[in-house]
Amino acid sequence: xxxxxxxxxxxxxxxxxxxxxELVKEAFAANWIAPLGPHVDAFEKELAAFxxxxxxxxxxxxxxxxxxxxxxxxxxxxxxVICSSFTFSASANPIAYEGATPVFIDSESTxxxxxxALLREELQACAARGKLPRAVIVVDLYGQSADYDPIVAACAxxxxxxxxxxxxxxxxxxxxxxxxxxxxxxxxxxxxxKIITTSGGGxxxxxxxxxxxxxxxxxxxxxxxxxxxxxxVIGFNYRMSNVLAGIGRGQLRVLPQRIxxxxxxxxxxxAAFRGVPGIRFMPIAAYGEPNYWLTCITIDPxxxxxxxxxxxxxxxxxxxxxRPVWKPLHLQPVFADCRVRGGAFVESIFDLGLxxxxxxxxxxxxxxxxxxxxxxxxxxxxxxxx
Ligand SMILES: *Cc1c(COP(=O)(O)O)cnc(C)c1O
Numbered sequence: 001x002x003x004x005x006x007x008x009x010x011x012x013x014x015x016x017x018x019x020x021x022e023l024v025k026e027a028f029a030a031n032w033i034a035p036l037g038p039h040v041d042a043f044e045k046e047l048a049a050f051x052x053x054x055x056x057x058x059x060x061x062x063x064x065x066x067x068x069x070x071x072x073x074x075x076x077x078x079x080x081v082i083c084s085s086f087t088f089s090a091s092a093n094p095i096a097y098e099g100a101t102p103v104f105i106d107s108e109s110t111x112x113x114x115x116x117a118l119l120r121e122e123l124q125a126c127a128a129r130g131k132l133p134r135a136v137i138v139v140d141l142y143g144q145s146a147d148y149d150p151i152v153a154a155c156a157x158x159x160x161x162x163x164x165x166x167x168x169x170x171x172x173x174x175x176x177x178x179x180x181x182x183x184x185x186x187x188x189x190x191x192x193x194k195i196i197t198t199s200g201g202g203x204x205x206x207x208x209x210x211x212x213x214x215x216x217x218x219x220x221x222x223x224x225x226x227x228x229x230x231x232x233v234i235g236f237n238y239r240m241s242n243v244l245a246g247i248g249r250g251q252l253r254v255l256p257q258r259i260x261x262x263x264x265x266x267x268x269x270x271a272a273f274r275g276v277p278g279i280r281f282m283p284i285a286a287y288g289e290p291n292y293w294l295t296c297i298t299i300d301p302x303x304x305x306x307x308x309x310x311x312x313x314x315x316x317x318x319x320x321x322x323r324p325v326w327k328p329l330h331l332q333p334v335f336a337d338c339r340v341r342g343g344a345f346v347e348s349i350f351d352l353g354l355x356x357x358x359x360x361x362x363x364x365x366x367x368x369x370x371x372x373x374x375x376x377x378x379x380x381x382x383x384x385x386x
Contacts, residue, residue: 009320009370012193012294015258015361020250027246035220037242043249044203047188050252051170051180053205055212058240058248059219062167062189062202067094068215068238069163069185069204070135075100079134082122084114084146084165085328086346087139091165092329095137103133104330106342108147111285112296112349114138115342116150122341123158136162140169140179141326142282142355143195143262143293148174148182155183163187167202170195171259171291179288180205190244195258195293195360196251198244261360262292265367269295269356272371278304279374282353296325298352305378308354314377320370325353 027039040058048056059065075081077099083092085104092102105122108115119136126132136155138146146164155162162183166172169179170188180186185206190198204215217223222235240248251258266281273279278300284290301307306314308324315322328350330340357370 006319009357009362009366010359011321011323011355011357013359013361014192014197014199015359016247017250017254017257019253020247023246023250024243027243032242035237035239035241037245039242039245039249040240043240043245043252046249046252047203048205050255051178051186051188051205053180053186054207055209056203056205057212057215057219058245059202059204059215059238060240061200061238062165062187062191063090063094064219064236064238065187065189065202065204065215066091066137066163066165067097068218068236069187070094070098070100071218072211072214073135073161073163073184075134080126080131081135081137082119082133082160083137083329084139084141085330085340085343086112086141086349087165087326087329088167089329089332089334090167091137091139092335100134102329102335102338104328104335104338104340104343106340106344107141107346107349109345110283111141111144111147112282112346113141113144113146114151115345116147116154118341119151120154120157123154123160125341127158132158132160134160136160137165138162138183139165139167140172142290142296143169143172144282144284144290145169145172145174145179145288147285147287152182167191168194168293169291171255172288174288181207184208185211190248190251195262195291196248196255198240198248198251201240201244201248258360259291261362262295262358265358265360265362266292266295268364268367269297269371272368272375273297276304276375278302292358294355294358296353296355298349299354300352308352311374311377312354315370315373318369318373320357320373322357323355325350325355 164186167189
């Protein structure tokens with residue numbers, strides 16, 4: 001363990017703006033301590049306006065938003081749902097909640113997001129077999145948009161609805177438009193590690209007002225209009241608390257500053273590692289602007305002189321949190337039986353990839369310390385070639 005007295009440097013800690021507490025106090029003053037209330041309504045409107053999506057439903061988690069999206073698109077037991085392989089398990093877990101089966105797709109090297117050509121191949125193969133997937137879930141990884149034009153075209157060609165898992169990418173753009181507006185619907189997460197947080201929470205957005213109204217209905221235990229409690233379908237308890245929506249409204253006001261700070265982290269890492277053999281960054285595709293949620297690098301051990309794990313452990317020894325990139329879902333034991341198209345690209349990134357401390361409140365001197373430490377690792381490790 002560390003012998004240092006410096007406080008831990010986290011990968012992506014919460015960062016309050018200043019107005020959140022006042023907004024929470026408003027909720028207390030009005031006694032709106034409930035899973036509905038004026039902050040919930042306002043947060044939905046403000047997030048819809050920010051993203052350009054027509055409508056939004058504030059929910060208890062991004063995972064809950066994905067689950068409702070699948071339910072609303074009619075995913076059923078025995079269906080298949082296509083999903084990016086390179087992502088967090090929460091992207092695919094809701095497929096299993098519905099008794100459906102995920103089919104995973106490899107990424108392209110230009111953005112680390114779902115490869116549109118492989119998606120089209122898989123849809124063609126599904127059509128040839130006579131069983132199209134019920135939906136496609138595309139992830140905007142680490143805050144960067146996927147390449148939507150060819151993805152939307154492939155989904156339209158086979159008439160399969162597209163769900164955007166934009167949990168990590170609030171504020172990122174694709175060809176000038178914010179993510180969340182390209183598919184049939186999209187989800188965002190306000191978990192504690194995301195670019196803005198409500199401690200826990202999520203949002204489902206869509207242009208279809210009816211879809212969002214139905215999401216709110218299902219998320220509030222599916223209560224039919226009646227003076228007594230009457231139910232015709234199975235519902236969920238998935239609404240966001242009005243208290244937490246107050247935090248979300250305050251956070252949304254500072255989102256542009258949060259993106260700028262994370263972008264500056266990324267640029268300072270780039271400057272520090274420029275010309276260092278074996279260190280490469282997640283590429284930024286020309287079609288859009290990420291929100292720079294996490295800075296991710298790959299470390300080639302032969303070129304750099306130390307492995308990703310050497311670097312991660314050296315940082316940990318100094319009480320600095322870093323993380324290997326997501327383990328591809330087709331490699332996860334729980335999804336071992338699922339089909340995958342391709343897979344070699346994300347497997348290679350998983351072996352080499354590391355997410356570096358990327359908080360919007362990362363102090364410049366802490367940032368410098370992280371960079372210096374990373375660069376000092378090769379001298380400390382035993383050489384690969386004697
Ligand atoms: C965080 C995350 C989720 C889940 O969001 P929660 O709000 O934590 O439920 C889903 N997908 C991706 C890609 C995520 O990073």
